[in-house]
Amino acid sequence: MAVVHQFGRANAATPSKGDACVLGGNRAFGRMRVYQPGHTLFAQGESCAGVYILNTGIVGLRRSDEHGNCALVSLSGPGELVGYRAFLASDFHSNTAEALTPCRVLFIQSSDLRRWLAESPPVRDYFIHKALSDLNRAQxxxxxxxxxxxxxxxxxxxxxxxxxxxxxxxxxxxxxxxxxxxxxxxxxxxxxxxxxxxxxxxxxxxxxxxxxxxxxxxxxxxxxMDFVASPSCVEGMPRSEILAFLIEARLALLSMIDARDAATREALNVTVQTASRRLDAKLSRVSDGAVREAHTFRCVWDMFKTTRQTEIIPAVFSGRMDRAREIATGVQGERLATMKEILMSTK
Known part of the structure; x- marks a missing residue:
């Protein structure tokens, strides 16, 4: 088994048994790592070695000032990217990423990821969407x-x-x-x-x-506080949040089709399922009676999910990428357009 780079820290990740190093073609592409609570993925001020995709667990981002004061500034969960800002900026990490619970994380080295971004438009789109989504959340x-x-x-x-x-x-x-x-x-x-x-x-x-x-x-x-029946929303339907989760799941799925190894596909599948689950949670708090378009959206969304789970994802994991891409860009593309139209027209 290949040795996982330890970043020079005593509390770095341990390899996940059986899949510490995954090969894409003839070279290492993704490395699955396990972090225990309190261990760091990277430290503030370190150069960016790559990007982390959370498979399970919760990671906290902490920031320290020049006086040594430290504060927890954000949380990341399954399916989310960590460390991508420093990667996109080719800069040092501005925060320290700490595992708050046991975490299983896919690490993708910067050089490999840059080649992947150059070859795959869906992956580039996913990173752009992620950056804009996080900016919107911060605002x-x-x-x-x-x-x-x-x-x-x-x-x-x-x-x-x-x-x-x-x-x-x-x-x-x-x-x-x-x-x-x-x-x-x-x-x-x-x-x-x-x-x-x-x-x-x-x-x-x-x-x-x-x-x-x-x-x-x-x-x-x-x-x-009526969080069960009436969450924070726009005119009765949390359309901006639903649209964000819809796009996140969609782009992660397209990235799965273009991924070059099984570990990356597995990690991106977690992103797909997590975004879908969060979208379902938003929909569950919107009654069909309160928002007329909600019933129509649910019907299309259910067909969209069923096709994805029973046809596209099985095709991806069985290596039938052309078939997966054909469905994803065919009938699924039409359904996606319908859902976007419903969300954008909700009043």
Whole structure:
């Protein structure tokens, strides 16, 4: 088995048994790594060696200032890219990436990824979409600091953590394990630790949350704030978020078809499934009666998913790339256009 580069750190990743090195043609392309909680994928100030695609687990990005103060600035979960900004800018990492839970991650070396980007337009499109999507999310978070209450931001953060967590239960969608300390939660919310502590005490006294160690049951708060029936949306339907997840799943699928090794295809498939699951979660909170177009969108989306899961993805994993591409750009392209039209016309 090939040796995985250790980045010169004692707490670097360990190879995943059986697939530490995956060959694309006659050369190594993707390396699957396993990180334990507290271990770092890369450190702030290091040069970018490549990009990481999360298969399982949650990674936190931390940033330090010149005085040694450190804050958790964002979270990444299954299917997401980590370290791509430094790769695109050919620059040093501006954050430290730390595994907050056990993580299985595909590492793609910069030189290999640059060749792949040059050869595959869908992969280039995926990176552009990812960069724009993250920028939009950052702007939304900044706006939320000015327009949303701390309570609302806290509940949304719990929803996001739950969406990333492998321990999330379908029958208890508002019960999550929070893998960080309270000071980290406060940093993610842009709040003082004291303000967060007061909020948690108030929510517990009101019976809206139940805290048991690292577990938080916030079903009472979610219902009280109407997160179950009426999430933040535009004119009744969260079209911008649904469109973002739709495009993310689509571009990851096209990248799967062009991928040159099994490990990369597996990692991109996680991105496809994760984006689809998040889209389904958004749709589940929109009633057909409240938004007329929601029923039509669901019908097309269900056909889109069925074809993808039963025809395209099996074709990809069996090596029938031409067949997969034919379906993806044929009937699936027409369905995608229909869904985009519905989302863009929703009033």
């Amino acid at each position: 939304t978070m900044c706006a939320g600091l000015l327009t949303e209450s701390l309570k609302s931001r806290f509940i949304k953060l719990l929803l996001r953590i739950g969406d990333m967590s492998p321990a999330q239960r379908a029958d208890q969608p508002f019960l999550v394990e929070v893998p960080v300390q309270r000071k980290d939660i406060a940093a993610l919310l842009g709040a003082a630790p004291g303000s967060l502590s007061r909020l948690l005490s108030d929510l517990e006294e009101e019976g809206l949350i139940v805290i048991d160690g690292r577990w938080i049951d916030f079903s009472g708060a979610a219902r009280a």
